[in-house]
Amino acid sequence: MSFLINCTAATKEINSKDLVGSWEGDNQIWVFNDNGVAYVNAHGFGKPTRADWFIKKNELNLITKNGIKLLFNVKINKDTLFYKSPIQDSNWFKLYKSK
Numbered sequence: 001m002s003f004l005i006n007c008t009a010a011t012k013e014i015n016s017k018d019l020v021g022s023w024e025g026d027n028q029i030w031v032f033n034d035n036g037v038a039y040v041n042a043h044g045f046g047k048p049t050r051a052d053w054f055i056k057k058n059e060l061n062l063i064t065k066n067g068i069k070l071l072f073n074v075k076i077n078k079d080t081l082f083y084k085s086p087i088q089d090s091n092w093f094k095l096y097k098s099k
C-alpha cells in the first residue's frame with residue numbers, strides 16, 4: 001500500500017459530491033454513488049462490500065448491511081483521495097479518481 005506522510009495541501013472540508021465516483025489504487029477500488037451507497041473492494045479480489053455512506057467533517061462513515069461501521073479520516077487534493085483510520089494508525093493511504 002502507498003503511504004503518504006504529508007497531505008497538508010488537502011485541507012478543504014469534503015462534502016458528499018466530492019466523493020461521488022470511482023477511486024482506485026493498490027488493489028483497491030472504492031465507488032461512491034450519489035444515492036448514499038458505496039461499493040468497496042479493498043483487497044482486489046472477491047465481490048465488493050456494499051455499504052451505506054455519509055461524510056461529516058472529513059470523516060467518512062461506511063455502514064455495511066451487517067451493521068459494521070467503518071470510520072475513516074479523509075482528505076482530497078485534486079484527483080487524489082487520502083484516507084486513514086482515526087483510531088489504528090497515523091499512516092495515510094491514497095486512491096486516485098478514475099476518469
